[in-house]
Amino acid sequence: MTAHPAPSSISGRFKAHFDLNNQEFSLAGSVRPQTIDELAPSLGLLKESIESVRGVLYINVRRLAQMNNTAFHAFSRVIIDACRVRPDLRFVVITSSVVGWTTRKFGRLSKIEPGITVEEYDSEFYPGQSFLEEGGFIPILRTQTKMTWRHERSILPRHGMRPGIVMADICCGIGDFAVLVQKEFEPSRIVALDHSKSSLAYARNVASEFDITGIEYTYGDASEMLLDDDQFDLVTCRHSLQIFNRPAQILKELFRICKPGGRVYITNEKNSHCLGEPRGESIRWTYNEVAKLFEHFDMDVELGPKSRRYLADAGFDDIRVEQFMVTNLDGDPKDFADMIAAWEDVYAGDMAVKRGDSSEFIKQFRQGFKDHISAALHPKGYAGWPIWAASGQKPL
Amino acid sequence: MPTKDANAEPSFRTMIQVDMEIVSFLSNWAHCDYISSYLARTISHNRPDSVLFSNLFSSALNELLEVTFRTRHSGGALECRLSRLGETDRIELTFACSREEHTFLEDAIARVQGADRQARYLSSLSGDVAPSRDMMLLELTVNYNATLRLEEVDADTVTIVVDLPLGGLAN
Numbered sequence: 390m391t392a393h394p395a396p397s398s399i400s401g402r403f404k405a406h407f408d409l410n411n412q413e414f415s416l417a418g419s420v421r422p423q424t425i426d427e428l429a430p431s432l433g434l435l436k437e438s439i440e441s442v443r444g445v446l447y448i449n450v451r452r453l454a455q456m457n458n459t460a461f462h463a464f465s466r467v468i469i470d471a472c473r474v475r476p477d478l479r480f481v482v483i484t485s486s487v488v489g490w491t492t493r494k495f496g497r498l499s500k501i502e503p504g505i506t507v508e509e510y511d512s513e514f515y516p517g518q519s520f521l522e523e524g525g526f527i528p529i530l531r532t533q534t535k536m537t538w539r540h541e542r543s544i545l546p547r548h549g550m551r552p553g554i555v556m557a558d559i560c561c562g563i564g565d566f567a568v569l570v571q572k573e574f575e576p577s578r579i580v581a582l583d584h585s586k587s588s589l590a591y592a593r594n595v596a597s598e599f600d601i602t603g604i605e606y607t608y609g610d611a612s613e614m615l616l617d618d619d620q621f622d623l624v625t626c627r628h629s630l631q632i633f634n635r636p637a638q639i640l641k642e643l644f645r646i647c648k649p650g651g652r653v654y655i656t657n658e659k660n661s662h663c664l665g666e667p668r669g670e671s672i673r674w675t676y677n678e679v680a681k682l683f684e685h686f687d688m689d690v691e692l693g694p695k696s697r698r699y700l701a702d703a704g705f706d707d708i709r710v711e712q713f714m715v716t717n718l719d720g721d722p723k724d725f726a727d728m729i730a731a732w733e734d735v736y737a738g739d740m741a742v743k744r745g746d747s748s749e750f751i752k753q754f755r756q757g758f759k760d761h762i763s764a765a766l767h768p769k770g771y772a773g774w775p776i777w778a779a780s781g782q783k784p785l
Numbered sequence: 786m787p788t789k790d791a792n793a794e795p796s797f798r799t800m801i802q803v804d805m806e807i808v809s810f811l812s813n814w815a816h817c818d819y820i821s822s823y824l825a826r827t828i829s830h831n832r833p834d835s836v837l838f839s840n841l842f843s844s845a846l847n848e849l850l851e852v853t854f855r856t857r858h859s860g861g862a863l864e865c866r867l868s869r870l871g872e873t874d875r876i877e878l879t880f881a882c883s884r885e886e887h888t889f890l891e892d893a894i895a896r897v898q899g900a901d902r903q904a905r906y907l908s909s910l911s912g913d914v915a916p917s918r919d920m921m922l923l924e925l926t927v928n929y930n931a932t933l934r935l936e937e938v939d940a941d942t943v944t945i946v947v948d949l950p951l952g953g954l955a956n
């Protein structure tokens with residue numbers, strides 16, 4: 390592996406990198422040179438890359454935010470020339486749907502040389518995407534946010550929330566949290582980012598229907614966001630680190646966009662600690678199985694108590710962790726019951742089936758959810774869902 | 786599509802204007818990048834996808850500023866005004882230039898609106914020479930669906946007016 394830093398006049402703004410194992414040349418950042426001389430090291434690296442691969446060279450521009458025509462032309466020339474002298478070689482340009490111009494602009498190259506193709510990278514980002522991103526989860530998210538908000542509205546000020554701040558909610562889902570925050574705390578700016586187009590469409594619709602302005606719903610990938618460094622006083626990311634197979638990578642991005650002195654606030658669960666009475670045993674068994682089920686799909690819904698470690702490892706200071714329990718006694722017990730019914734649908738209905746579980750297992754698995762619902766609706770029953778809220782400060 | 790005099794279109798609302806001495810603009814290439822990034826971010830907040838908009842707008846504005854940077858100037862000021870009407874954002878760059886440059890810009894802008902612009906863009910991409918100012922303007926029409934025109938402010942001052950229909954975009 391080789392990496393060439395860019396020359397000093399445009400240094401730090403972009404990186405060129407070649408990975409021989411994956412036969413991949415990547416460009417990231419913003420490339421706006423005055424003359425192509427400034428690009429000499431990166432163009433040289435591209436030429437070396439071409440010489441050292443067989444069959445195909447991937448050109449990864451997923452994180453290339455900006456490139457002026459001077460640079461585009463220079464890199465294109467090298468690729469076009471290589472197509473002419475190396476007909477054995479194919480070039481696959483990997484773009485991202487998040488960056489507006491790359492697919493179209495690089496796409497033109499395939500009209501010049503058929504050996505160049507462009508693929509927009511927009512496939513699975515995290516293991517549970519198909520379960521959680523499809524429309525079915527939307528009503529659960531609404532109910533969940535309504536229930537957690539009763540707690541979080543008093544918790545948030547201890548984690549850096551205050552009027553007038555600039556904030557981002559990453560993995561915002563359908564945007565309810567952003568709306569609640571805006572009403573209660575009046576930040577001066579909210580960017581709400583998610584990778585689900587249907588959730589964003591839903592969020593924008595709600596906003597326009599209720600005449601809510603000032604929330605910037607943005608499409609993006611939390612693991613590589615187009616947002617600039619050091620921008621936000623508070624970055625929130627709720628119930629989401631736990632669904633990524635590499636939470637540390639997301640946390641690194643949250644850290645990057647947070648201002649020095651600002652805070653990153655995360656909430657996560659520990660599903661095996663969901664509880665209820667009566668029928669505590671059956672409930673406990675099922676939620677232990679929920680944790681294992683998510684683990685099977687590479688998600689860690691036991692992450693809650695590990696928040697402190699994750700934040701510390703990501704470089705945060707002044708880490709604060711607190712835990713709260715959403716219960717059937719907060720507001721309408723029916724809401725709690727609806728949420729569990731929705732969990733049962735997705736976990737027992739889709740995920741267990743996908744894992745290939747036996748019908749016997751699924752029957753017992755479902756029973757725990759049903760018992761949890763009964764506990765929630767029982768006149769003397771108690772049902773709980775524990776959540777860990779944690780935040781850390783980005784060092785000044 | 787707006788083609789008339791700016792005065793006849795009161796409905797374009799000015800959002801921000803930056804004026805600077807052309808000499809100080811020319812003192813550092815990075816000004817193109819700073820100005821385009823800053824202005825794009827500033828006017829992006831109320832677009833459906835602010836980050837997507839700002840990314841695209843910054844690309845387009847940067848090319849225009851680079852074209853301006855490469856134009857031979859005769860002193861004076863550079864005025865950069867951004868205004869909006871619905872989903873269209875208008876960039877107006879006003880500066881003094883020689884008669885010769887004026888004619889060049891006029892011709893270039895006429896050429897880039899031609900029906901053959903796609904083909905011309907592709908052939909300029911596969912050509913050997915570094916991209917010319919023509920090609921940069923051409924790219925705005927081909928990749929951003931921009932509409933361009935040149936206005937004469939007075940004998941030696943021109944305004945490049947570019948309309949970008951990026952406002953409705955969202956993922």
Ligand SMILES: C[S@@+](CC[C@H](N)C(=O)[O-])C[C@H]1O[C@@H](n2cnc3c(N)ncnc32)[C@H](O)[C@@H]1O
Nearest residue numbers: 514530560561562583584585609610611627628
């Ligand atoms: C469990 S939901 C939580 C949503 C919201 N924060 C809430 O509490 O209701 C996880 C969210 O992460 C989003 N997501 C998944 N992968 C993402 C990615 N790579 N970038 C951004 N968002 C992503 C999903 O679309 C989904 O809306």
